[in-house]
Amino acid sequence: MKVTSANSNVSASQLSYAYKLTTGESLAVLQDISLTVERGSFTSIVGPSGCGKTTLLLCISGLLAPTKGSVALDGLSPTIAREQHKIGYVFQKPVFFEWLSILENTLLPAKVAGVANGVDRARLLLDRFGLGGFAERYPHELSGGMLSRAALARALVHDPEYVFLDEAFNHLDEALREQINEMLQEIWLDRKMTVFAITHSISEAVFLADQVLVMSQKPSFVQLHRNIPFERPRPRSLLRDQRYLELVDEIRDALKATHTNET
Amino acid sequence: MKLETAKLRQWLLPWAYFFGLLIAVEIVLRLLQTPEYLLPLPSKVFAGAAAKIALISEHLGITFAEAILGFAVGNLCAVVFGFLFSLWRPIRQGFYPIVVGMQAVPIVAIAPFIQIWFGPGIMGKAIMAGLICYFPATVISTNGFARANRDGMFLLQSIGASQWQIFKSLRLPSAIPSIMSAFQVSASLCMIGAIVAELSGASEGVGYLIVRASYEFRTVDLFAVLVVTSLASFAFFKAVEFLSNVYASKYSFSYAAPVK
Numbered sequence: 001m002k003v004t005s006a007n008s009n010v011s012a013s014q015l016s017y018a019y020k021l022t023t024g025e026s027l028a029v030l031q032d033i034s035l036t037v038e039r040g041s042f043t044s045i046v047g048p049s050g051c052g053k054t055t056l057l058l059c060i061s062g063l064l065a066p067t068k069g070s071v072a073l074d075g076l077s078p079t080i081a082r083e084q085h086k087i088g089y090v091f092q093k094p095v096f097f098e099w100l101s102i103l104e105n106t107l108l109p110a111k112v113a114g115v116a117n118g119v120d121r122a123r124l125l126l127d128r129f130g131l132g133g134f135a136e137r138y139p140h141e142l143s144g145g146m147l148s149r150a151a152l153a154r155a156l157v158h159d160p161e162y163v164f165l166d167e168a169f170n171h172l173d174e175a176l177r178e179q180i181n182e183m184l185q186e187i188w189l190d191r192k193m194t195v196f197a198i199t200h201s202i203s204e205a206v207f208l209a210d211q212v213l214v215m216s217q218k219p220s221f222v223q224l225h226r227n228i229p230f231e232r233p234r235p236r237s238l239l240r241d242q243r244y245l246e247l248v249d250e251i252r253d254a255l256k257a258t259h260t261n262e263t
Numbered sequence: 264m265k266l267e268t269a270k271l272r273q274w275l276l277p278w279a280y281f282f283g284l285l286i287a288v289e290i291v292l293r294l295l296q297t298p299e300y301l302l303p304l305p306s307k308v309f310a311g312a313a314a315k316i317a318l319i320s321e322h323l324g325i326t327f328a329e330a331i332l333g334f335a336v337g338n339l340c341a342v343v344f345g346f347l348f349s350l351w352r353p354i355r356q357g358f359y360p361i362v363v364g365m366q367a368v369p370i371v372a373i374a375p376f377i378q379i380w381f382g383p384g385i386m387g388k389a390i391m392a393g394l395i396c397y398f399p400a401t402v403i404s405t406n407g408f409a410r411a412n413r414d415g416m417f418l419l420q421s422i423g424a425s426q427w428q429i430f431k432s433l434r435l436p437s438a439i440p441s442i443m444s445a446f447q448v449s450a451s452l453c454m455i456g457a458i459v460a461e462l463s464g465a466s467e468g469v470g471y472l473i474v475r476a477s478y479e480f481r482t483v484d485l486f487a488v489l490v491v492t493s494l495a496s497f498a499f500f501k502a503v504e505f506l507s508n509v510y511a512s513k514y515s516f517s518y519a520a521p522v523k
Contacts, residue, residue, distance in 0.1 A: 063417055082423045089421040095414040099436050099514045108432065109422040158422065 008039040015069035028219035040192035044205035047215030085113035088155035090168040096139035103135040109158040125153035144171035165197040312487035326468040333392025334453040345404030374463040388460040395456035396449035407441025439514040443507030450503040454496040
C-alpha cells in the first residue's frame with residue numbers, strides 16, 4: 001500500500017558526531033550510524049542514559065551538523081526540511097518564552113510557518129491535551145506536566161511532516177502518560193507524520209512504535225533495530241497481550257546487554 | 264491596606280531621613296558659625312533656590328534638552344551596536360573590548376576638545392551627554408542581546424524561523440531588561456555629560472550658572488543651582504526607572520519570592 005522508494009524514507013548513513021571538549025580533545029558520541037525508516041512510521045529510541053540519543057535526534061533534524069555522514073528526510077536535507085517548516089520538536093528541557101502566553105507560545109511555529117488558521121489549530125490542540133483553560137496563562141503559572149503537554153501541542157501546531165520527541169512525557173504521571181500516548185497515536189494515525197521519540201519507558205516505546213531502536217553505550221551505534229508488528233489502532237488491552245510482553249522483554253534484555261558491556 | 268501603609272512608609276522614610284540630615288547640618292553650621300562663602304546654611308540655600316527658581320529653571324531647561332538629546336542618540340547607538348555585536352562574532356571580538364576599554368577613559372576630559380570642534384552651541388553638549396551614556400549602555404545592552412538562550416535558539420531553528428523572526432521573538436525580548444537598565448544608568452549620566460560640557464564653555468545652561476556663581480563666590484547661588492538640578496535629575500531618573508520597570512517586568516520574569 002505504501003510507496004517505498006529512495007525518496008520516501010528517512011535515512012541516515014554513516015552518521016558520526018564528536019563533541020569538541022574545552023581541553024581540545026574530541027568526544028565521540030555517535031559512531032557510524034546507518035538507519036532507514038519508512039515515511040510516516042513511528043520510531044522509538046531507547047538506550048542507556050547519556051548514550052547520545054538526544055545528539056542523534058539533533059543530527060537527524062539538522063540542528064547539529066554531524067561530524068561525518070549524512071541524513072535525508074524524504075530526499076531533502078534536514079536544513080531544507082526545517083526551512084520549509086516541516087519539523088516539529090519537543091526538547092528534553094521544556095523551552096518556553098516567559099513573556100508569551102501559553103497560546104502565543106503554542107502558536108509560534110504556526111506563525112513562523114505562516115499557517116492561516118494557526119490560532120484555531122493551537123486552541124484545538126491545547127483543548128485536546130487538557131489545557132484549554134490555560135491558554136491565556138503564562139509558562140511560569142503551569143506545572144511541568146502541563147508544560148510538556150503544551151510543548152507537544154506546539155510541536156504539532158504547524159502540521160509538520162517530521163516530529164521529534166525527546167522524552168516528551170517525562171513529567172507526566174503514568175495515567176496521564178498513557179492517555180497522551182493514545183491521543184498521540186490518534187493524531188499520528190490521522191496525519192501520518194514520521195515520528196522519532198526518545199523514551200525511558202520500554203513499554204511506551206513498544207506500544208507506540210513501528211520500530212524500536214536500541215542504542216549502545218557511547219560512542220553509540222544502533223544495537224538492535226526491532227520491528228513492532230501489532231496492527232493499528234492499538235488498544236490499551238495490548239499492554240497485557242503475551243506477544244507484546246515478550247517484545248518488551250526482548251528489548252529490555254537488549255538494553256541490559258548494553259549496560260553489561262559498560263564494564 | 265496594610266500593604267499601602269508599608270508602601271507609603273517605604274516612600275516617605277528616605278525623604279524624612281534626608282530632611283533630618285539637612286536639619287542636622289543646619290544646626291551644626293549655626294553652632295560652628297561657619298562663614299557663608301564656605302558652606303551656606305541649608306535654609307539659605309533653599310530660600311535662594313526659591314528666589315531664583317525662574318532663572319534656574321530657564322537654564323535647566325536648556326541643559327535638560329541637551330541631556331535628553333544625548334540620552335536618545337547615545338542609547339540608540341548603544342542598542343544598535345549591542346545588536347550588531349550579537350550578530351557578527353568578528354565585529355564583537357574586534358570592537359567590544361575597545362568599547363569596554365573606553366569606559367576607563369575619562370570622557371569628561373575631552374570636553375574642551377568638543378568645545379573646540381563643535382563650538383559653544385547646544386550640539387557639543389548633546390554630543391558630550393551622548394558619549395558619556397554610550398559606552399556603559401553599549402556594554403549593558405550587548406550583554407542583553409547575548410542573553411538569548413541556546414534552547415530558545417534551537418526551538419526557533421527547529422521550526423525554520425528566519426534571522427528576523429529570531430531577532431523579533433527571542434533576541435530582542437531577551438535583551439529588553441538589559442536595555443532598560445542601560446536607560447536607567449544613562450538617565451543620570453546624561454545630565455552629568457551635559458553639565459560638564461557647559462562648564463568648559465557655554466553662554467547658557469546650569470553649567471554656565473555654576474561657573475559664574477563660583478567665579479563671583481556666590482556660594483548660596485551655587486548650592487541653589489546644585490539643589491534644583493539634582494532634584495530635576497533625580498526626577499528624570501525616577502521617571503525612566505518607573506517606565507522601564509513597567510515595560511520590562513513582562514520580560515524579566517523570575518521566581519523571586521515577594522519582598523517582605
